[in-house]
Amino acid sequence: MIRRAVLLAGLCAATLAGAAEIRPTRDYLSPELRAQQQDPSRHPGWLWVDEGEALWRRGETSCQSCHGDIARMAGVAARYPAVASDGALLNLEGRIERCRTQHQGQPAFGYESDELLALTAAIALRSRGMPMSVAVDGPAAPFLEAGRRLYETRQGQLNLACGQCHDDNAGRRLRGDVISNGLGTGYPAYRLEWNGMGSLHRRLRACSLGVRATQFDLGSPEYLALELFLADRARGLPVEAPGLRR
Amino acid sequence: MTPRAATFLPPPFTGEGRGGGPRAFAALLLMSVLNGTASAQVAPFVVTEDAILAPLEGRIGDAARGAAVVRNRETANCLICHSIPDPRERFMGDIGPPLAGVGSRLTAGQIRLRLVDATLLNPDAVMPPYHRVAGLVRVDERYRGQPVLTAQEIEDVVAFLATLKDEGE
Numbered sequence: 001m002i003r004r005a006v007l008l009a010g011l012c013a014a015t016l017a018g019a020a021e022i023r024p025t026r027d028y029l030s031p032e033l034r035a036q037q038q039d040p041s042r043h044p045g046w047l048w049v050d051e052g053e054a055l056w057r058r059g060e061t062s063c064q065s066c067h068g069d070i071a072r073m074a075g076v077a078a079r080y081p082a083v084a085s086d087g088a089l090l091n092l093e094g095r096i097e098r099c100r101t102q103h104q105g106q107p108a109f110g111y112e113s114d115e116l117l118a119l120t121a122a123i124a125l126r127s128r129g130m131p132m133s134v135a136v137d138g139p140a141a142p143f144l145e146a147g148r149r150l151y152e153t154r155q156g157q158l159n160l161a162c163g164q165c166h167d168d169n170a171g172r173r174l175r176g177d178v179i180s181n182g183l184g185t186g187y188p189a190y191r192l193e194w195n196g197m198g199s200l201h202r203r204l205r206a207c208s209l210g211v212r213a214t215q216f217d218l219g220s221p222e223y224l225a226l227e228l229f230l231a232d233r234a235r236g237l238p239v240e241a242p243g244l245r246r
Numbered sequence: 247m248t249p250r251a252a253t254f255l256p257p258p259f260t261g262e263g264r265g266g267g268p269r270a271f272a273a274l275l276l277m278s279v280l281n282g283t284a285s286a287q288v289a290p291f292v293v294t295e296d297a298i299l300a301p302l303e304g305r306i307g308d309a310a311r312g313a314a315v316v317r318n319r320e321t322a323n324c325l326i327c328h329s330i331p332d333p334r335e336r337f338m339g340d341i342g343p344p345l346a347g348v349g350s351r352l353t354a355g356q357i358r359l360r361l362v363d364a365t366l367l368n369p370d371a372v373m374p375p376y377h378r379v380a381g382l383v384r385v386d387e388r389y390r391g392q393p394v395l396t397a398q399e400i401e402d403v404v405a406f407l408a409t410l411k412d413e414g415e
Contacts, residue, residue, distance in 0.1 A: 153383055153384075154383060155382075155383045155384040155385075156382070156383075156384060156385055156386065156389075157374075157382060157385045157386065157389040157390075157392075157394055158374035158394070159365070159374055159375055159378075159382055160372065160374065164372050165341075168372065169341050169372070172339070172340050172341050173337075173338075173339045173340045173341070174326055174327065174339050174341060175325070175326045175337050175338070175339055176337040179341075208386075209386070211374075212385060212386045212388075212389045213383075213384045213385065213386055214384045214385070214386055214387070215386065
């Protein structure tokens, strides 16, 4: 594993074109962005991480009052999305909102709010470098299949399936972007184009719009199922959140 | 490549008799109406071997207008995937083959088919269909029922690409 990572680090993205293998997203980043993603002092996403860690401790029934130090969240992001006891598929954002409404008795932050992005980023950071390992059997199986179908269907006015870019053309250039394998491992991510932090579902809406297909809502069942499928595709690859993107 | 000769005509207009009946049925009819309206915007054409020999609707293409269509980042967005021989254009894609020399490699009819619907040649084509509405899934409602490019725009782009000859020709 380590040897492989070292070998890959030396390769430039162009040589990955059309690669059948699914590679960590950092392999597709420019060397500059890759270095910056690893360096908190040059990664604007750390503003959200700091805010998230403060939120973790804030209030009487704080997250910390139930879970202890945020360091104990290590490994959690690698296991999400996951099916909750009531059968709902929850991603990390959904899990946090449930704690907020059911255990803290507070109104939900709302998808894409700075608070939710901050907490998600702070929690995901604790799993950085850990291998993705979502459960896809039992109650998760139908969600995985729904996600796979969405991934494999040609859609939109441009009639493209996700894999036609993220499998068949990974490493090639779409305008100024180098296409990666389309994993969710770097989210939430700070995108320079957004001038801020954004969720995976926000990125998925951009890809849907790119092929002129219906955009599903943030937190919709469709994108949740897709997120599970992407997490399964990334099995064994490292969590990179909070990511840094152009 | 399998040679094929078939007529691709727009689906018949089936909007008549709308109204009444259960919900699902009404929804089905509505889809037909949309397809029907859409078909008015898609020109009929005949495929001969791997080409559409006749200009769509008999229109005459204009290479200068075609060049503008190819560069347009809002509509056709060809350069997201292809490069053209123009040093002023930056950040061109390399998903599709470079378009330099395409006018020497392909006839106008072959270019026309690849623009109208490349899946008629290769079902797995990545190249989007630029003049088709039938059989597309989950199209955003702003674009539903319309082809990306009109028949005139297709002819303009064909005229432009035909000018991209190999050097020395």
